[in-house]
Amino acid sequence: MCKAADYLKEExxxxxGCGNFAIRQALAEALAELxxxxxxVLMCSGIGQAAKMPHYIRVSGFxxxxxxxxxxxxxxxxxxxxxxxxxxxxxxxxxxxxxxHFIHTVRRNPHLAHFVHNNQVYGLxxxxxxxxxxxxxxxxxxxxxxxxPPLNPLALALIMGAGFVARCFxxxxxxxxxxxxxxxxxxGYALVxxxxxxxxxxxxxxxxxxxxxxxxxxxxxTSDWMAAxxxxxxxxxxxxxxxxYSVPRPTFESQxxxxxxxxxxxxxxxxxxxxxxxxxxx
Amino acid sequence: MNIIIGGAAGDGMETIAHLLAKALVREGYGVLxxxxxxxxxxxxxxxxxxRVEAETPRASAATADILVxxxxxxxxxxxxxxxxxxxxxFDPELFSLPAADDRGLPVKxxxxxxxxxxxxxxxxxxxGAVLSVLGLKPxxxxxxxxxxxxPDTAQQNTAALLAGHEAAAKLCGTCFTxxxxxxxxxxxxxxxxxxxxxxxxxxxxRFLSAYPMTPSTGIFSYLAGKQAEFxxxxxxxxxxxxxxxxxxxxxxxxxxxxxxxxxxxFALMAEGLSLAGMxxxxxxxxxxxxxxxxxxxxxxxxxxxxxxxxxxxxxxxPRAVLSATxxxxxxxxxxxxxxxxxxxxxxxxxxxDQYFADTARAIPPYDFTRLRCxxxxxxxENLVRPYKRYRLTDDGLSPRALPGQFPEETVLAxxxxxxxxxHIIEDAATRGLMVSKxxxxxxxxxxxxxxxxxxxxPEPEILLLGWGSTYGILREAIETLRASHHRAALLHFRDLxxxxxxxxxxxxxxxxxxxxxxxxxxxxxxxxxxxETGLTVDHKILRYDGRPFDSxxxxxxxxKNV
Ligand SMILES: Cc1ncc(C[n+]2csc(CCOP(=O)(O)OP(=O)(O)O)c2C)c(N)n1
Ligand SMILES: [Mg+2]
Numbered sequence: 001m002c003k004a005a006d007y008l009k010e011e012x013x014x015x016x017g018c019g020n021f022a023i024r025q026a027l028a029e030a031l032a033e034l035x036x037x038x039x040x041v042l043m044c045s046g047i048g049q050a051a052k053m054p055h056y057i058r059v060s061g062f063x064x065x066x067x068x069x070x071x072x073x074x075x076x077x078x079x080x081x082x083x084x085x086x087x088x089x090x091x092x093x094x095x096x097x098x099x100x101h102f103i104h105t106v107r108r109n110p111h112l113a114h115f116v117h118n119n120q121v122y123g124l125x126x127x128x129x130x131x132x133x134x135x136x137x138x139x140x141x142x143x144x145x146x147x148x149p150p151l152n153p154l155a156l157a158l159i160m161g162a163g164f165v166a167r168c169f170x171x172x173x174x175x176x177x178x179x180x181x182x183x184x185x186x187x188g189y190a191l192v193x194x195x196x197x198x199x200x201x202x203x204x205x206x207x208x209x210x211x212x213x214x215x216x217x218x219x220x221x222t223s224d225w226m227a228a229x230x231x232x233x234x235x236x237x238x239x240x241x242x243x244x245y246s247v248p249r250p251t252f253e254s255q256x257x258x259x260x261x262x263x264x265x266x267x268x269x270x271x272x273x274x275x276x277x278x279x280x281x282x
Numbered sequence: 283m284n285i286i287i288g289g290a291a292g293d294g295m296e297t298i299a300h301l302l303a304k305a306l307v308r309e310g311y312g313v314l315x316x317x318x319x320x321x322x323x324x325x326x327x328x329x330x331x332x333r334v335e336a337e338t339p340r341a342s343a344a345t346a347d348i349l350v351x352x353x354x355x356x357x358x359x360x361x362x363x364x365x366x367x368x369x370x371x372f373d374p375e376l377f378s379l380p381a382a383d384d385r386g387l388p389v390k391x392x393x394x395x396x397x398x399x400x401x402x403x404x405x406x407x408x409x410g411a412v413l414s415v416l417g418l419k420p421x422x423x424x425x426x427x428x429x430x431x432x433p434d435t436a437q438q439n440t441a442a443l444l445a446g447h448e449a450a451a452k453l454c455g456t457c458f459t460x461x462x463x464x465x466x467x468x469x470x471x472x473x474x475x476x477x478x479x480x481x482x483x484x485x486x487x488r489f490l491s492a493y494p495m496t497p498s499t500g501i502f503s504y505l506a507g508k509q510a511e512f513x514x515x516x517x518x519x520x521x522x523x524x525x526x527x528x529x530x531x532x533x534x535x536x537x538x539x540x541x542x543x544x545x546x547x548f549a550l551m552a553e554g555l556s557l558a559g560m561x562x563x564x565x566x567x568x569x570x571x572x573x574x575x576x577x578x579x580x581x582x583x584x585x586x587x588x589x590x591x592x593x594x595x596x597x598x599x600p601r602a603v604l605s606a607t608x609x610x611x612x613x614x615x616x617x618x619x620x621x622x623x624x625x626x627x628x629x630x631x632x633x634x635d636q637y638f639a640d641t642a643r644a645i646p647p648y649d650f651t652r653l654r655c656x657x658x659x660x661x662x663e664n665l666v667r668p669y670k671r672y673r674l675t676d677d678g679l680s681p682r683a684l685p686g687q688f689p690e691e692t693v694l695a696x697x698x699x700x701x702x703x704x705h706i707i708e709d710a711a712t713r714g715l716m717v718s719k720x721x722x723x724x725x726x727x728x729x730x731x732x733x734x735x736x737x738x739x740p741e742p743e744i745l746l747l748g749w750g751s752t753y754g755i756l757r758e759a760i761e762t763l764r765a766s767h768h769r770a771a772l773l774h775f776r777d778l779x780x781x782x783x784x785x786x787x788x789x790x791x792x793x794x795x796x797x798x799x800x801x802x803x804x805x806x807x808x809x810x811x812x813x814e815t816g817l818t819v820d821h822k823i824l825r826y827d828g829r830p831f832d833s834x835x836x837x838x839x840x841x842k843n844v
Binding site for chain 2: 013037038039040042044047052054055058059060061062063064065068070071072073074075076077078079080082083100101103104256257258259264265266267269270271272274275277278281282
């Protein structure tokens with residue numbers, strides 16, 4: 001039996017009341033319910049408050065650079081397809097600094113679950129606007145309020161052809177856990193954008209702000225792309241939660257002939273195996 | 283015997299030069315080719331130099347015996363280099379030579395090509411003509427055409443080749459006598475990028491992520507062609523930042539990984555390099571230098587990024603820097619780069635440049651039994667539990683385990699300062715321990731660096747220093763110098779950092795006069811030598827116009843000062 005507690009580590013550096021706690025709990029429960037062995041799970045993250053997750057969950061981890069969580073995750077999948085790979089990072093990390101990787105990882109479609117803690121702000125650097133901050137939000141840097149409209153990660157992912165796109169709220173833990181499980185087993189890139197209150201720096205999108213707006217997108221057909229796109233564009237008074245889209249397409253790994261068979265990292269090698277390669281130069 | 287083949291981009295000079303060279307190699311000659319091309323797809327002026335000797339030359343020559351001018355510009359640009367007794371293969375229907383020039387061998391390249399099946403084969407006609415001028419039979423080239431092309435195309439090309447051979451034969455039969463052959467068994471003929479690609483493959487590199495950038499793209503495309511057959515993955519990343527970070531992820535998860543780029547792309551990788559340093563993740567980065575700053579001269583050569591690769595990346599962390607000196611060595615040295623990266627768990631930069639990348643030579647086949655491919659991973663027998671990725675040890679090397687390798691043992695790498703477990707920390711004591719742990723690995727690493735190669739007199743009065751791709755040219759300069767100054771020698775560095783300094787410290791003070799030749803404007807290696815050893819060379823010989831040295835200019839510079 002796998003228990004959520006087995007995946008949790010003691011200490012965290014998050015603020016009391018932070019939405020990250022619920023996300024962590026949901027993740028630990030999802031991992032336990034899927035009973036994934038911790039050493040076989042690799043969590044890649046960038047830098048930010050969200051990106052500290054590998055320190056607080058007992059799985060293997062690569063806590064890399066700000067914005068650069070997705071590329072190492074892709075590389076790790078190539079190296080060892082027997083690892084379950086999770087990318088855990090903030091909205092700034094995933095959509096701002098790492099925006100180019102986001103776009104191209106969707107295209108590439110490696111089998112990994114991308115959990116974005118979207119608090120609509122830069123938490124770790126103390127409250128500047130993120131790509132998903134609302135118009136007009138005032139910060140120490142955006143002193144006159146944000147003037148560029150927010151990036152819509154779900155619509156962008158759908159337009160780029162993502163196979164799995166979901167929105168969750170850290171205040172709806174059961175739903176979050178179930179969605180995480182679905183993302184973890186989905187064969188391909190799976191984006192879960194998780195609305196997460198930042199109690200310290202986002203005074204606009206508070207717990208109550210989200211709570212009064214979110215609703216479950218019931219009766220939605222997750223293979224209806226147009227309906228998914230329409231859900232992804234709903235924001236404001238009503239914010240739908242749920243798996244908007246889930247239709248697999250060929251993964252990156254499945255299209256690489258070299259990956260057929262045993263994981264690359266586990267294959268024995270001797271230079272003599274490839275000595276014939278120099279014959280073409282004779 | 284020296285041949286210049288020139289024309290516009292798109293004329294297919296590379297194909298001619300390659301086929302001709304390979305035919306000569308198969309005949310048993312020693313051949314070297316270099317490429318000079320512009321950063322454009324059509325037009326402009328591109329040329330290849332082909333040098334043929336009994337033994338494979340180490341540098342191209344400044345003069346030519348045969349000029350294959352696929353257009354008039356080639357003739358105008360290169361006629362000065364053509365020796366008085368030289369010959370010019372050209373198409374009289376395209377342009378004519380000045381009346382006073384009686385060196386012409388007019389061959390209707392296009393018309394003959396058309397008759398064989400298409401204008402595009404004008405370059406094949408030219409190969410036939412050159413072989414005839416050299417007094418060689420077309421058989422080896424015909425065999426190569428059959429190996430290179432599909433049957434129909436091969437047949438047409440063969441017709442074109444024979445037509446060129448016949449047409450030229452009418453003009454001068456054998457114009458030249460070829461040098462003797464010193465056939466020492468079969469050779470391989472390949473360029474620097476192919477040698478590095480082959481070395482990566484043979485070192486067990488299983489993942490290459492890169493973004494196209496001259497002059498390293500050849501490594502990228504070489505390995506891309508090997509994916510299915512040899513079980514490796516080559517991915518074109520969205521940018522160099524992704525390239526280096528993907529490679530790090532793959533390496534962390536257990537395969538040997540590499541990326542290749544040029545200075546501009548390496549600039550984008552600097553943060554990733556630092557991440558490799560902090561996370562102690564093995565990584566090989568091939569940096570093929572070209573002249574900067576910024577986009578510089580994209581298709582030309584320079585040794586201008588030595589300082590950059592030595593100091594790139596924020597923070598203090600150890601790295602190794604090795605360089606490509608010549609084909610015979612670079613294959614094994616890139617293997618060494620992979621070995622060091624795994625053994626010391628750090629980034630290793632391998633410096634190449636356009637000159638090395640694009641110069642092809644005939645050399646004896648590589649000996650694959652000489653390659654090292656130990657992975658230096660933690661084994662079940664000596665694993666200390668609980669596993670700690672950054673366990674403090676005397677030599678600074680923590681046993682490296684892979685995620686998924688040992689049940690119940692998770693592996694955590696961190697770009698923040700961390701404790702032995704890989705957990706983020708901020709306390710002063712741990713920070714101090716970790717910084718010195720990382721840097722401590724430099725001691726053992728330094729002992730792995732190969733001393734420079736000494737070529738020439740063992741106790742030189744004239745000492746020439748060099749590093750990287752200038753090896754062949756400088757060696758040739760020493761050969762010339764030794765004809766008049768017996769006690770001259772080249773001290774040529776292959777491993778650059780940590781700088782192996784025992785030999786230079788011994789030899790330089792004993793020399794009457796010393797020189798350092800570099801393809802850059804500021805003498806970066808001479809500067810490194812001074813910083814590390816306090817030694818100063820008497821004269822710097824610098825060239826930074828994007829072109830390789832010519833051994834003659836080195837000899838002149840030396841003699842001017844002796
Ligand atoms: C290259 C680089 N630029 C900037 C930073 C500083 N930085 C660290 S985290 C961060 C933003 C974090 O925001 P987000 O990803 O939304 O995470 P959060 O803290 O909100 O969870 C920034 C700008 C950095 N570490 N590296
Ligand atoms: Mg954030």
